[in-house]
Amino acid sequence: MSATSSSGFAHTTPVDPNKPKLPGSLNVNRRLSQWLRFSADGTVEVHPGKVEIGQGILTTLGQIAADELDVDFARIRMVAASTPASPDEGVTSGSLSTQDSGTAIRHAAADARRIFLSVTSQRTGVPIESLVVRDGAFIGPQGEVGSYWQLANADLLEVEASPEAKPKAIEARRQVGVSTPRIDLPEKVFGTGRYVHDMRLPGMLHARVIRPVARAATLMATPDAPEGAQVVRDGNFLAVLAPTEWQAEAVAARVTARAMWSVRDTLPEQAQHAEYLREAGARGERTGVLARDDAAPSVARTEKRSFFRPFLAHASIGTSCAVAQWNGDAVTIWSHTQGPYNLRADVSRTLRTTEDKVLIHHMEGAGCYGHNGADDVALEAALIARAVPGTPVRLLWSRAEELGWGPFSSAMLVDVEADVAADGTLVAWRSNIISNGHSGRPGRSPIPTLLAASQLEDAFPVVPSINPPMAGGGGAPRNGIPYYRIPKLDVQTTRLLEMPIRSSALRGLGATLNVWSIESVLDELAEAAGEDPVAYRLRHLEDPRARAVLQKAADMCGWATRTKREGWGLGIAFARYKNTGAYAAIAAEIEAKERVFCRRLWVAGDAGEIVNPDGVVNQFEGGAIHGASVALLEQVTFDRRNITSDNWDGYRVLRFTEVPAVETAMLNHPEAPFLGSGEASMAPTIAAIAAAIHDALGIRPHALPFTPENLA
């Protein structure tokens, strides 16, 4: 997979304001040796702080390094992030990894190349201008005079990066912009152990957690462990340890049956969920996102609409897993976290120790689409392993835990009012976006946010999740500001100050609701004005790149020459992710039968400069299919005590026979900055499907998912 999700603000390392600003994450991690290490054997290690979460980032970053250094891609060794050695790049999220890490690596590599050539020039007397780099060898007029490998042990990178480093000109790039096979895929195709789940350490024990039967529950007594197994309890956190996985599962089942919990009802009534959001919103924190009051024509008509979406689950195909091992007063954790430093911060706070006592090694997990259970399971593994000092412990979540106890993307409600002039032109947009916060990520507040932190004997309080600031893309109001020309704007958001169901970042955050609400209202306004939806958008869109992707999607699906077919519909939608990231326009074709099926998607994107074209297409395709799944099937269900959609029958995602065909075209802008690719296509896909449903059935959906019940 996958793609990433969330918010841009991130790293935990302080920055010296007196130093010159360096590009991307290089600004926070200024030493070149943090990023690049040459070896005499003719290879170069690249050490990004961003991690592989199924999106192919290691390949992309390796291409950037290879191109800028002028070495063959096969010489690149991508090293997974770990604390404390790796650069602190915060969280792999927000479709920012190529921007943050790629920009840093490009500049670090350019600087390394400059330094190595300069030293070679001084030592050989060959002027630096006459040196060229060919696969790592430095070639002068008389032949090879040195190489990265010859100088590998000269400590040349033990310096801070220089702001003067100049990356290659666009036309000199050779490896960036060329589709490159993913370096992680062979092991995944051959079944070689690459995931943290595959770690096997000598003497390793297997653990399982016993979850309470309700969100609010108190464990009344500690059940016994059978011979050969061990029960670990700290407050309401209960787990078992055994030598094998099957023993751990058998013991967990036995302990589950014997555990007595005192429980309370704390969840809202799902049947009245939208009303609950409105009520809780009235007690919430309402803030302005953007207000604008430019001159405008007089208002002829106002439309008011509301849109709702339920809680969404990450629903990764693999479950969360971690391995932890204590050595004295320090713990080492192998984790598929998105943010090793952020995880370290929260684990150390929860364990009431210092950060230097917590070592995090990233290892891959199954596809990650945002803040899932990866960090929670890492803390839990550390808590359990504390009972067996020196012994490695592998903790694996069950499917029920993965779908029932990881953080969810908050349910949301948005109320919209749009004013139009007599000729249908959009004049004003007012909205209030009601939601729980979209970030409960670790490492960002003094109170740890990890699941077990609130369950311990000496428990930390549960703090309702926050929204990242708009400068980082925002949370609930992400993409809540229409990208269209509207003279008067008043976009507000209401964050709930109560959190009966834990919420955090999932691909797109609030965009999954906001883009659909904006695009749906635009379709209605176009229809009322008797205009074509594409033409209506184009006359409200100024950004030429936005216009280009919208036109491209329209061309791809044959919008201008479409014909009406009974039971079928075609819809189109556009968004620029975070209003600052990648552009995506999607056309969706649906067939309405006993329920709605999405049959085809046409995806047009602009992600700025593209490093790995096939990788970007893979991300845009994947995001679009994720969007189709959310549009048609996905919703977390619950009763007053707990999540009930904790298996694949309860939480449906698209299967092979339901997945639409996808055609993708990227408009390349090698002169432009990287814009990210993981999240851009998802939200407009939902909006395009809603528009296609209206085209087929004459119904404008107002609640996700677009099931027969919600369309009735």
Place this chain on the structure above:
Amino acid sequence: MTNFTLNGAAVSVDVPDGTSLLHALRGPLGLSGPRYGCGDEKCGSCMVLLDGVPTFACTLGVEAAGGKCVTTSEGLGDMAAPHPLQAAFLAEQAGQCGWCLSGILVSASALLAANPDPSEDEIRVALDPHLCRCGSHNRIIRAVRRAAQEMRA
């Protein structure tokens, strides 16, 4: 003690009755291709071939494999000698996180053994027991078609 053939080699495994084949494969038999996804026959992450038939290893007791041939993705091929399906998945870059691929590969190999020229719809139906969350479905379908073509050639 249960004896069976695993990826062409005779193995015997001593685990308590009722232990799942998946636990036996990942535990004492040391494989990492078959994966836990749900324990409920709903996602296909654990899929293996039992005498050539796609079978969920997560719910099957290891004793049911006794005397039979078990094939996992490791048994299809390796880096040095890839199965045409594995080569095709790499050629099409058919995957993102890769979690689903081991199971999909064995189901696809059973499909191609029974039907050397499957239609797109037939591939979709054969892979319907498998979940892919990253949205690599269309690439996977293309890869199966590519492998089918190469195997027929």
